[in-house]
Amino acid sequence: MQNYTSQDDPYLLPRQSLDKDISEDISERIVGAILFACALVSVLTTFGIVIIIFQETFGFFQEVSFAQFFLDTKWTPLFAERHFGIWPLINGTFLTTAIAMSVAIPLGLCSAIYLSEYAQPKVAAVLRPAVELLAGVPTVVYGYFALLFLTPLLRNFIPLEIFNSLSAGVMMGIMITPTVGSISLDAIKSVPRSLREGAYALGITKLETIFKVVLPAALSGIIASIILGISRAVGETMTVLIAAGLQPKLTISFAESIATMTAYMAQISGGDSPRGSLNFKTLYAVGAVLFVITLSLNIVSYWIANRYKEKYE
Structure with missing residues (x-):
């Protein structure tokens, strides 16, 4: 039985080359996943900040009306006579x-x-x-x-x-x-x-x-x-x-x-x-x-x- 090598058949890929391609593909996927995770952390952090800010802001407007906040011309929330005009x-x-x-x-x-x-x-x-x-x-x-x-x-x-x-x-x-x-x-x-x-x-x-x-x-x-x-x-x-x-x-x-x-x-x-x-x-x-x-x-x-x-x- 005749054994074929890469030299005898140019269309036969060497096993080492195939393993190398698989290794490079896995490395690319890992790097891509890491970069995606970094981008996702940034996006989730932004969404978290927005959610916390507007959640607390919603609690503020339950005690202070929009008219007091946007129509008043004084800002004295720390005084005895409080005004919340922004x-x-x-x-x-x-x-x-x-x-x-x-x-x-x-x-x-x-x-x-x-x-x-x-x-x-x-x-x-x-x-x-x-x-x-x-x-x-x-x-x-x-x-x-x-x-x-x-x-x-x-x-x-x-x-x-x-x-x-x-x-x-x-x-x-x-x-x-x-x-x-x-x-x-x-x-x-x-x-x-x-x-x-x-x-x-x-x-x-x-x-x-x-x-x-x-x-x-x-x-x-x-x-x-x-x-x-x-x-x-x-x-x-x-x-x-x-x-x-x-x-x-x-x-x-x-x-x-x-x-x-x-x-x-x-x-x-x-x-x-x-x-x-x-x-x-x-x-x-x-x-x-x-x-x-x-x-x-x-x-x-x-x-x-x-x-x-x-x-x-």
């Missing part, structure tokens, strides 16, 4: 956010334009990590820097309270600049070189090319970076807690002390309010509003990035 906290949050973005947008966008269009490669390689290093500074450091340095400095020129939204907003803007600048820089760099060369061929100057060709082409990424920066500003805690104070009020004055949603949540989280009490439940009610705001901003950012994305061959 608008002073929303006002403080968006006031500091507006100040922060008025600083972060020009600084971030100008730094992105410079690093992309004007800086030499060696200079850009040094400056970009230096700018992004600002994102690694703890926010509590920004808060104390605003309180102990920026506020006394600004009070030499502007009448400000010790705790005020201006110092907190300016410091938040510096903190958010790397977020806006980094994403905007990637969006500007993704614009094809051919568009710039076409503009130069028509006799347009470099500055005109940037503002009339490059920035419009990268607009979706720039807008997405701005909205993500707003989300970061809305969710910032320690900087506003230290520099802006804890006085919820409806005001547009940047010189006064205000309170944000995150600052109030940090105050309640200190442990002075017993678990299950109405004061404790306000933590989740405010957290639910903050969650809805940041989720809406992220959805808008995702929609804009996809709706106005420019595709080039």
Whole structure:
């Protein structure tokens, strides 16, 4: 009886090769299962957070009506005369956010334009990590820097309270600049070189090319970076807690002390309010509003990035 080998029959796979393919297939399946489990943990964690927040929020609204929460203009849940109007906290949050973005947008966008269009490669390689290093500074450091340095400095020129939204907003803007600048820089760099060369061929100057060709082409990424920066500003805690104070009020004055949603949540989280009490439940009610705001901003950012994305061959 004649024995066949792989050399005699090219269509006969060696057993070792077949075992290797089976082993690789099993390894791929195991790795895929592990990655799926990691993704599932993230999704389940998100759902768990949402369920807990809105479960406690439901308990809050069993004791406080929607009218008291959304129509009242005072927020004093810790006082003897209680008011649960959320608008002073929303006002403080968006006031500091507006100040922060008025600083972060020009600084971030100008730094992105410079690093992309004007800086030499060696200079850009040094400056970009230096700018992004600002994102690694703890926010509590920004808060104390605003309180102990920026506020006394600004009070030499502007009448400000010790705790005020201006110092907190300016410091938040510096903190958010790397977020806006980094994403905007990637969006500007993704614009094809051919568009710039076409503009130069028509006799347009470099500055005109940037503002009339490059920035419009990268607009979706720039807008997405701005909205993500707003989300970061809305969710910032320690900087506003230290520099802006804890006085919820409806005001547009940047010189006064205000309170944000995150600052109030940090105050309640200190442990002075017993678990299950109405004061404790306000933590989740405010957290639910903050969650809805940041989720809406992220959805808008995702929609804009996809709706106005420019595709080039």
